[in-house]
Amino acid sequence: MNMADKIRADASPEKRLFISLITRDISLIDAFLDIIDNSINAALEPLAPQLKTADGYQRLLANRRLKPRVQIDLTIGTNRITVEDTAGGISADMASKHVFKFGRSAEDADSNDRLSVYGIGLKRAIFKCGNKIEITSENAKGGFELDLTVSDWAKKKLKKDEPWTFEITPRAATRKDLGTRITITQLYDDVVRRLADGLFEGQLRERIARTYSFFIGRVVEISLNGKPIPKEVFDIGQNYSSHKFKSGTVTCNITAGMARSPGKDFRDKNSGWFVFCNGRAVLFADKTRLTGWTGGGTGLPLFQPKHRPFLGTVFFVSADPEALPWTTTKASVNEESAVWQEAKRHMISVGRVVTSFLDNRYTEEGTEFAPADLQDATGKSVSVLAAAVGKAREFKPPKKEGSNAIRIQYSAKLKDVKMIESYLRRPGMGGSEVGRYTFNYFLKNEVR
Amino acid sequence: MKPSTASFISYDLRPAKQAERRILLDFLKCANEAGIPVSDCRYVGMGATKFYDFHLLHRFLGIDRMISLERDPDLQDRAEFNCPYDFISVVRKTATEFLASDLDRRRTIYWLDYEDGIGTEITGDIIALGTRVMPGGFAFVTVYGDPPGVLRSQNDLERLEFFQSVLGDFSEGLTGENMQNANFAATVHHVVQTAFRNAFAPRQDGEFKPLFNVQYQDSSPMVTVGGCFCTPEQTKKLKERLDNDLSFLSGDQLYKIRNMALTERERRLFDLAVTKRRSNSAQANKLRSIGFKKADFESYKNLIRFLPRYYESII
Numbered sequence: 225m226n227m228a229d230k231i232r233a234d235a236s237p238e239k240r241l242f243i244s245l246i247t248r249d250i251s252l253i254d255a256f257l258d259i260i261d262n263s264i265n266a267a268l269e270p271l272a273p274q275l276k277t278a279d280g281y282q283r284l285l286a287n288r289r290l291k292p293r294v295q296i297d298l299t300i301g302t303n304r305i306t307v308e309d310t311a312g313g314i315s316a317d318m319a320s321k322h323v324f325k326f327g328r329s330a331e332d333a334d335s336n337d338r339l340s341v342y343g344i345g346l347k348r349a350i351f352k353c354g355n356k357i358e359i360t361s362e363n364a365k366g367g368f369e370l371d372l373t374v375s376d377w378a379k380k381k382l383k384k385d386e387p388w389t390f391e392i393t394p395r396a397a398t399r400k401d402l403g404t405r406i407t408i409t410q411l412y413d414d415v416v417r418r419l420a421d422g423l424f425e426g427q428l429r430e431r432i433a434r435t436y437s438f439f440i441g442r443v444v445e446i447s448l449n450g451k452p453i454p455k456e457v458f459d460i461g462q463n464y465s466s467h468k469f470k471s472g473t474v475t476c477n478i479t480a481g482m483a484r485s486p487g488k489d490f491r492d493k494n495s496g497w498f499v500f501c502n503g504r505a506v507l508f509a510d511k512t513r514l515t516g517w518t519g520g521g522t523g524l525p526l527f528q529p530k531h532r533p534f535l536g537t538v539f540f541v542s543a544d545p546e547a548l549p550w551t552t553t554k555a556s557v558n559e560e561s562a563v564w565q566e567a568k569r570h571m572i573s574v575g576r577v578v579t580s581f582l583d584n585r586y587t588e589e590g591t592e593f594a595p596a597d598l599q600d601a602t603g604k605s606v607s608v609l610a611a612a613v614g615k616a617r618e619f620k621p622p623k624k625e626g627s628n629a630i631r632i633q634y635s636a637k638l639k640d641v642k643m644i645e646s647y648l649r650r651p652g653m654g655g656s657e658v659g660r661y662t663f664n665y666f667l668k669n670e671v672r
Numbered sequence: 673m674k675p676s677t678a679s680f681i682s683y684d685l686r687p688a689k690q691a692e693r694r695i696l697l698d699f700l701k702c703a704n705e706a707g708i709p710v711s712d713c714r715y716v717g718m719g720a721t722k723f724y725d726f727h728l729l730h731r732f733l734g735i736d737r738m739i740s741l742e743r744d745p746d747l748q749d750r751a752e753f754n755c756p757y758d759f760i761s762v763v764r765k766t767a768t769e770f771l772a773s774d775l776d777r778r779r780t781i782y783w784l785d786y787e788d789g790i791g792t793e794i795t796g797d798i799i800a801l802g803t804r805v806m807p808g809g810f811a812f813v814t815v816y817g818d819p820p821g822v823l824r825s826q827n828d829l830e831r832l833e834f835f836q837s838v839l840g841d842f843s844e845g846l847t848g849e850n851m852q853n854a855n856f857a858a859t860v861h862h863v864v865q866t867a868f869r870n871a872f873a874p875r876q877d878g879e880f881k882p883l884f885n886v887q888y889q890d891s892s893p894m895v896t897v898g899g900c901f902c903t904p905e906q907t908k909k910l911k912e913r914l915d916n917d918l919s920f921l922s923g924d925q926l927y928k929i930r931n932m933a934l935t936e937r938e939r940r941l942f943d944l945a946v947t948k949r950r951s952n953s954a955q956a957n958k959l960r961s962i963g964f965k966k967a968d969f970e971s972y973k974n975l976i977r978f979l980p981r982y983y984e985s986i987i
């Protein structure tokens with residue numbers, strides 16, 4: 225062999241490690257959401273041409289005649305998970321060329337995709353749950369069946385340059401019962417234990433309700449173990465501030481105001497920032513550095529209980545889902561994304577008018593605005609989603625009324641007070657008189 | 673709320689401030705000549721009751737859409753009363769409130785001319801400027817350059833602690849030495865520049881280079897930082913113009929307007945001395961003989977076009 229000749233070094237992936245890597249960083253709840261994303265993405269296909277900007281989503285929101293055409297049913301048992309949808313199914317052709325590829329190439333991209341981004345979600349989700357996967361899809365062009373045992377697939381030795389494949393069986397074209405059914409059995413131990421947790425079903429139900437509040441009742445209906453999941457709607461007061469900006473193919477609407485609470489109290493779960501990408505929520509009630517609550521001069525103040533009425537939304541839209549700042553698990557945002565960084569500066573600019581109003585409610589003497597007054601200051605109720613995609617507005621903090629004097633109170637060492645009394649040659653002058661004298665002295669000599 | 677100094681300081685005789693305004697005007701002229709038109713921009717400033725910058729920008733650049741922000745309730749009526757042109761709107765808001773609510777997306781020259789020391793309100797406003805300035809727009813911020821009153825009696829480490837707690841990441845890398853009185857204006861300049869760089873970093877529709885960095889002092893040192901948000905090609909052309917016309921504004925270094933307090937007789941000599949070819953002219957020698965140094969000549973040469981002349985007249 226000539227030393228200048230190039231030889232090929234093996235850089236092929238090892239299946240077992242690959243499966244472990246892609247499933248490790250996603251929670252079970254997010255895995256379920258990934259499966260639902262696929263169904264909603266299919267349900268959105270006929271509407272996709274209208275969903276290229278925030279205005280498109282606003283029209284979708286305002287269209288009261290729109291009825292959900294797709295049903296998604298999740299059934300979770302102790303040893304079996306089933307997800308069924310009526311979203312038209314997947315053709316054998318699509319399945320053989322695109323659906324099971326790990327990662328999406330440029331030719332796999334569909335201009336109608338809105339929630340499908342990286343081409344990894346569905347596979348990762350089913351691999352996360354169990355070893356035996358059955359998929360049956362009925363499609364007008366002819367669907368397919370898949371019967372996969374993951375451990376066997378992982379063990380199977382491949383010849384040199386042989387691609388990774390799943391064996392699928394084509395099904396006849398049909399016009400009846402279109403849709404896809406995924407059944408996962410031989411669930412992994414961790415998954416079984418998590419499913420057995422009495423809280424799990426409730427947590428999953430809530431996450432689905434919050435994540436897809438934009439779509440439930442408009443584009444899809446979702447049920448979990450036979451019970452429909454209602455969308456979780458919460459309101460913001462009409463007195464809110466908003467900005468819009470465009471960066472490349474991404475448009476972004478940012479809104480900050482105060483939550484409209486049905487009771488007297490403001491709920492922690494409705495407080496902070498909510499971030500949506502193409503209508504799907506990726507961050508909920510965030511009060512961390514990620515959304516600008518840094519304290520110091522670089523962002524909003526550190527979140528404190530007095531900021532609990534704060535409610536902000538960030539609504540990103542793009543016909544190219546990869547341009548959006550969501551992470552691959554869609555459970556957060558990619559902090560390094562330029563569009564997220566730009567949005568964050570808008571969030572700080574819009575949000576601090578609200579936080580400074582909330583900060584100024586408190587004086588040394590206590591709260592200046594009673595909770596009832598605060599409710600008045602928020603204005604009439606409007607759906608947080610309608611506000612998120614609505615027209616730009618200005619937050620108007622209510623004017624304070626009443627006394628223009630405040631009480632100053634502080635503690636001082638008795639020894640120091642006595643020293644001042646002695647210096648002024650007025651023993652027994654008393655703490656409040658010393659305080660008044662020193663205050664007036666400073667005002668006269670240092671300030672005026 | 674701290675009252676505006678306009679309520680108790682007469683701004684008529686502030687030569688260093690006026691020189692700074694004129695340099696800023698020339699900076700905008702350079703931008704105009706570099707292909708960034710300024711006369712159709714809107715101007716957002718803080719005119720108080722005298723509106724000096726508004727006069728200059730209208731007279732010399734033809735800007736005729738202007739907003740003056742007035743946060744002091746005790747001055748708002750007077751500001752409206754003294755407003756010299758009908759095209760100036762006095763807006764009764766703080767810069768923070770204005771930047772959060774302004775929906776006008778036209779190209780704008782913002783000059784937030786604060787009297788306050790650096791703090792979260794100002795860095796927050798700079799972040800907001802990063803979201804508001806359109807391509808071809810300008811942003812300038814002027815900040816008090818001495819330690820604020822609350823820090824005056826504190827030692828360097830106490831000041832540093834205060835800075836770190838108030839400014840967070842913007843105070844990264846600062847040490848006790850940066851807090852010393854003699855270094856304080858440079859520290860403020862560093863923080864404002866960092867805030868500008870942070871504010872515009874994610875923008876993909878242009879770049880912001882803080883090319884205007886000026887310190888002046890009539891009573892207290894004040895620091896102004898600003899620049900234009902434009903394409904890299906426009907920045908390059910602007911930089912070339914500045915190198916030619918305002919060569920003392922060298923990149924991101926802070927230029928200090930020397931407070932020379934010259935008499936009219938001295939100025940007449942300086943006018944000739946710095947414009948003659950020979951450095952040992954009779955005028956220059958005379959000035960040297962009465963104590964002026966090389967740095968005074970250099971400074972006067974830079975500022976000859978910008979230093980105002982004041983005369984008293986008895987009517």
